[in-house]
Amino acid sequence: MSDKTPLTMADVAARAGVAESTVSRALADNPLVAEKTRLRIQKLAAELGYSINPVAQSLRSQKTRVVAVAVPLLHESSQPLSDPFMMGMVAQLADALAARGYSMLLSKVPVHEEDWIGRLLQPGRADGVILIGQSFEHATINDASRRGKAVVAWGAQLPEQDYASVGTDNRLGGELATSHLLQRGRRRIAFLGDERLPEVGQRYEGHIQALRQLGFAPDPELLARSHFRAEDALDDIRAFVTAHPDIDGIVAASDVIANSAIRALTEAGRRVPDEVSIVGYDDIELASYAHPPLTTVRQDLAEGARLLVERVLIGETNVAQSVAMTPALIIRQSS
């Protein structure tokens, strides 16, 4: 509990026998200050264990060097942060931000609440916002971006989009998954996921397109609006499997959903992949550890995180370009 009041720049200046402004310049590597003075002051600061107070620096410079990472909370009860995909993305963002000298303010945002985005973009909180997923908030995000805020989102490119998004080509992903199953001889292929969400919707479009291209008529009955949480998904899929005992293939909107699907099918006495082939999405770590290991559509999160951070920092002055990375089909034993 012993504590000396923390050092300020004034203390360092006094010890160094120079003015505060010189210390400030020296620590900022400002070439105005003589090399000799600069080194002397930097050394002294290090010895004293002094470091610039970020709050004061932020107030003065109007830059926080903080980026807010926001995880949309779709429903009151959901816990999206413990979702493996979200966690993976957060971990990559932590690295990507740290690499550029930024801190990460992590929060779950209840997107059903009024002005959720305003709170995130409030001056003095963060220099920009990275949203992991657009949820149903495309219009709101657009709005914020048009007002000059640095917002980027992981997700899909949508029509009339005025913010930068980074994601994979979801239509291609859906197509890869479905044509793989068709090649395996599957004909009654269900799609599991909430197609109203932008990314999932595009994957579903890809799914439909793959069917059509190979001359099969899509059956709207085979779209099952599964939740994203493992537990909820399990309930959804159990019901679906009972109602549609004839399916022989599944394209899932995430690996978590795919895993629940394996479980529901196994419970129902149907063997994977012998009777039903399954393809997941994301290639989270769980995918290779599932039983059987999941065939899935891989998204490169490390690269995605890098691009998001790059764009949110550009976004402080400009709107950056959106990116759709190319997803890759990873074939394992579930198909």
Add this chain to the structure above:
Amino acid sequence: MSDKTPLTMADVAARAGVAESTVSRALADNPLVAEKTRLRIQKLAAELGYSINPVAQSLRSQKTRVVAVAVPLLHESSQPLSDPFMMGMVAQLADALAARGYSMLLSKVPVHEEDWIGRLLQPGRADGVILIGQSFEHATINDASRRGKAVVAWGAQLPEQDYASVGTDNRLGGELATSHLLQRGRRRIAFLGDERLPEVGQRYEGHIQALRQLGFAPDPELLARSHFRAEDALDDIRAFVTAHPDIDGIVAASDVIANSAIRALTEAGRRVPDEVSIVGYDDIELASYAHPPLTTVRQDLAEGARLLVERVLIGETNVAQSVAMTPALIIRQSS
């Protein structure tokens, strides 16, 4: 890109025809200001979409209302944030902090670097630090706490500890796991985990104690220093299983390790639980989804997060008491 300069308290004061100080007090619900004035100002601020600039507020009040959550990085290459236990804890902390009006600054800390804790506790960064795990940094954390900083850690209670820790009773946990296996008739029980880490060490002690209490002699050969990452653990366990084909039970230091153990054993042609019984630790979501579902020692993360937050906030003025919550054995099919 259109952007008016953000509102300040002065703007609100001008609009309201009062002094800045009155606005400040009104927004702080300071009873000094007349109820009528207060409501009028609050309403006006809401209409204008004004909210207090956190940076300025922090500088003036010397409180950030931010808590830094730090995940120790044991090795250069490890990615602890994507570990399911860590993320589960982060998710719970996000809720617990939000519930008390605090923001979460999340970072991985390279504990091998000089003065990692000083950087976290730097004035103007955060009001306190929550460490998820003590790593091997007990002494360093102690030191910081003695200098009057608000640090708490998830983990074990250790001798001469001058900071508050929150965790479960690890000895009891180890004991529960091992005596359960002994009751199942298992006699060659391996312990998988790095016992040099405080929590794991205590679980190992509990393991040994359970063996002794029931009259069995512990075999030091059956301690396998597994890594925490699934992949690394898998390698460790493969080697161990080959070297010790006679084991019939496993106590793992985490569910992730337990899951890798199931996999390694299955690969080696040994059936779980018929030939080898396995008990995990943590009860992460994966546990109930494993094949077979994992018997495990459950730690209550929601409660743990609540206690950590409570203590780190106390820690701004005092050192809070440590807690060891009671773990619970959850019996599923892996044992």
Add this chain to the structure above:
DNA sequence: TTGTATGCGTTATCAA
């Protein structure tokens, strides 16, 4: 009950 004045720790402008 409200207003005035000062300072939190820094950076930027201007002068020397």
Add this chain to the structure above:
DNA sequence: TTGATAACGCATACAA
């Protein structure tokens, strides 16, 4: 090349 001074936006001691 360095120093003095003002300002970032707010909260509080003190005055009215």
